[in-house]
Amino acid sequence: MNKSSAAKKMKQRSAGKPDVELGKRIRLRRVEQKISQAELGDKLGVSFQQVQKYEKGVNRVGAARLQQIATALDVPVTFFYDGDSKAREVESLLFLDSAFSLRLLRAYSKIKDQTVQRQLVSLMESIAANES
DSSP, rough: OOOHHHHHHHHHSOOOOOHHHHHHHHHHHHHHTTEEEEEEEEHSOOOHHHHHHHTSSSSSSHHHOOOOOOOTTTTTGGGGGGTTTTTHHHHHHGGSSSHHHHHHHHHHOOOOHHHHHHHHHHHHHHHHHHOO
């Protein structure tokens, strides 16, 4: 095998868009579970840097490793893929992949009065309608 075909073969095996999407879902679930990258790495027997690479889609996640991640994050493997019954829920939660969104959701979930919750949602919907 010459150098160019070896390089081409390596390029085919490198991480791509599906790996980035899978990484986002892994990060989403990890943050939702309030588990640090280091804690997840400990559960998987890898460094927190390796977890970072999985989450950014830099490194591909093999099937056996994905099963370990699913177990560590207490979800079925199908949680990480489109087409599952949870796919719509996962897609709608991907917006939470920002500090502000997470802060907003956490603050909202601490409000116990349902009337206040409804008023807050109405206010936000009104603001959003005026933005468009």
